[in-house]
Amino acid sequence: MKEGKDTMIQPEELKFDSKGLIPAVVTDAVTKRVLMVAYMNRESLKISMEKELCCFYSRSRNELWLKGETSGNYQHIVSITTDCDRDTLLISVIPDGPACHLGTESCFEYPVFESESNGAFSMEALMELIKGRKTDPKEGSYTTYLFQKGLDKILKKVGEESTEVIIAAKAQDRKETVYEIADLAYHVLVLMAEAGIEVKDILKELAGRHVIDHKIKQEKMTS
Numbered sequence: 001m002k003e004g005k006d007t008m009i010q011p012e013e014l015k016f017d018s019k020g021l022i023p024a025v026v027t028d029a030v031t032k033r034v035l036m037v038a039y040m041n042r043e044s045l046k047i048s049m050e051k052e053l054c055c056f057y058s059r060s061r062n063e064l065w066l067k068g069e070t071s072g073n074y075q076h077i078v079s080i081t082t083d084c085d086r087d088t089l090l091i092s093v094i095p096d097g098p099a100c101h102l103g104t105e106s107c108f109e110y111p112v113f114e115s116e117s118n119g120a121f122s123m124e125a126l127m128e129l130i131k132g133r134k135t136d137p138k139e140g141s142y143t144t145y146l147f148q149k150g151l152d153k154i155l156k157k158v159g160e161e162s163t164e165v166i167i168a169a170k171a172q173d174r175k176e177t178v179y180e181i182a183d184l185a186y187h188v189l190v191l192m193a194e195a196g197i198e199v200k201d202i203l204k205e206l207a208g209r210h211v212i213d214h215k216i217k218q219e220k221m222t223s
Contacts, residue, residue: 011045015087021057024089026099029078030203031124035099036107038067040089045080052077054093073097123189123199131193146190154194157187 016022021039028035038056040048044064047055054067054075068074075093082089100107133143146154161184168176192198 009082009086011042011049013086014045014082014089015085016042017087021059022087022089024054024056024091026054026075026091026093028200029092029094030207031200033106034108035075035093035095035105045089048077048091049080054091068096071097071101073099075099126186127189127193127199130189134193143190146187147194151194154187154191158184158191161187 014022020041022041022045024038024040026035026038027033038054039059040055041057041064044055044057047064047066051066054077056065056067057063058065066074074096075091076096078092078094080089080091098105100109130143133141134147137144137148146157161180164180165177165184168180189199192202
């Protein structure tokens, strides 16, 4: 029988190595960023599922450790998924704080190589570029110009671009609507940078609304 993607895998089906361990890749449920890689044994996995908190096995200390027990940076488990070989875990979490013992959000903060031609676009990367134009002004940069003009100018541009989106959408011009939404998104990011708001703050807010919306739908289905 072929398993579907929604088939729940039982813990006893997982493949632990000769030392009784299985690697666990931990990602942020909201930002999807990889936070850390650790190991679990059957007991730590059982504890993790029962507590809905990440519990790992320390290879150096040869003991279980509940992430956040001493630091307070607990990782609340949203889901645990395994790969096609059943020998690796992908754990989606909502973290209470930094994942790394050095105090950074992720353990993966140190670039080794980055392709100039194949670099993946992300809102986070664009935001970092925008913030860079604020902290390190660049002559001739439109973004730098906006920051120099200040909040009123930025707000004016957000308002203008919002109007352009409405006009394009009303005309049912898909190409123009996409173009204007991109303009609006960029200026909103500039506003966020000016206000000290991160992309992850917005994603977390939206994620919270998704949970509320899901609960409302469930209540309507059962009423």
